[in-house]
Amino acid sequence: MISIHEIRKKYDGTAALDGFSLEIAQGELLGLVGPNGAGKTTLIRILATLIRPDSGSGAIDGHDVTRDPYEVRAVVGYMPDVPGVYQDLTLEEFLMFFAEAFHLRGARKRSAVERSLSWSGLIERRHMYVEQLSLGLKQRLVLARTLLHDPKVLLLDEPATGLDPLARIELREQLKRLNHEGVTVLLSSHILTDLEDICSRVAFIAAGKNVPGDKSILKIGAATAAEALSCEIEVLGDGAAAATIEAFADARVIEARGKVFRVEVRGGQDRAAELLWHLVTSGLSVLRFDPRGPDLEDHYRSLFGGKKP
């Protein structure tokens, strides 16, 4: 759905993008991660047709971002890091205007606005002026705006910036919902826990390039048979829990905090499921069983340095 090949862009002689490549499949929710100045925003702005690359190519749904900008815009919803709103319009007027800007007219326009208002939970506030909304609600409004024309692809640049925890959770849920409905999402963010929660893959970018080797893309929550899963297990009572866990061939207790154990499981998710079956059949009352693939934060640290706090 999104294809980026050897894309390059310089600003005043400094390379913002230096040959970055990426393929994103239809229906995928991919996170884009890298330090500040790595080129994430430049890449997203090129895909949104705001900037022309110096060389290389980018295509969305088969349309070249440089040659066919209007075809690309018709299938893309772009949300910048600091989304702008017209403070002196009502929510409905704001959405009506952008619906018209996407060539929606008459009944199609009204139904797109209704759908966006109800989808974003802003329908009750439709006659309020935008300036009366909180930052979180404005962010929601801008996301509703990007969805007006039913885009196949969403390009989101730091959409959670400035949001309080509740608004962040809400945004996360909205993105999951959209992705479930088949929308392909490219999401740039510094909030690794959010990416870990919603993305299927995370791509790493540094100094405008792909991170070298097999570390440039990380699959989230899908450990291969060779990879170890980190599994958090909470049990009820029973002092013999650690021994029961260790009795399983591919499991090793790394940390025990009362009734909570952090366990390394070898052999991927199938093996983790077998461990759960082993614990239950051994008579342990398991309150929580949370297997996780390679940790995004650890992976990020290994790529870009920095110690665990």
Place this chain on the structure above:
Amino acid sequence: MNPMIGKELRQRMRERRGWLLPTLYLVALGAVVICFYYFEVAARRTFAQNNLQGSEIGAALFLTLTYAQLSILLLLAPVFSAGAITLEKEQRTLTGLLTSLLTPFQIWWGKFFASSLFLVLLLVSSVPVLSLVFAFGGIGPQQILLGTATTLLVLGTVTAIGLYCSAYFRRSVYATAVTYAVIIVITVVSAAAFGILVARWTAQQEALRAQQMREGQVATATTVGPPPLWVRAPLYVNPYFLVTLSFAPAEDWSNDGIPSLTVYLLLFLGSFAFAVRQLRKAGEHT
């Protein structure tokens, strides 16, 4: 309809200046009429100059009102145009427009239409004040139409220049300052340049005439009649000159009116083309 137009008009009419400026504009024009009447009519009558013709008063009043109207509208035009695109940059809404299906031309046209419409609204709202001249006579419908058309052309050009500055600069304050600087150049600087060139030309002609007379030749050098093109050239960008031509005889139109109109049309088209080009690459800077 271009969606930009509806949005722009809605936003502009919600601003306080949407009603405040027309009010102040009409108060200012009304003050001009009262001052004119007092100084030109009432004061002269006091000094027993009763031989004033109504048509003379009408023509003078109309010219005064047209100049006053043009001056006020030239002051107001940058207020509506120079901030039109920079405001979108400042409130970060321009990226939303540039990633929609709106073309740079549609964005420009929406901004131009809304900015100009407001000026046209002011122009129309002053019709009752202007119609006072009919009480005196001396002004025909052709002159009124020409005066209005040239005023509209000047305002359209200044609006286009303001929009170009707005597309070029990131901050409204710079765009507004540069637009006012351009207005000062086309009004004050062009008039001053004309004055300097006329003085130089007159001196040259007088020196030549004196030389011709000294040498016993027939003195052909003269300062009577219109100065040559190189002296008149600065006036072609002067909006007051163009508007004044509306009251001039037809032959002056072919001499000075057409070049002046051409200059304004070129300024308008140039500002339009550069503004659209600037909008096309605006994504690089927003």
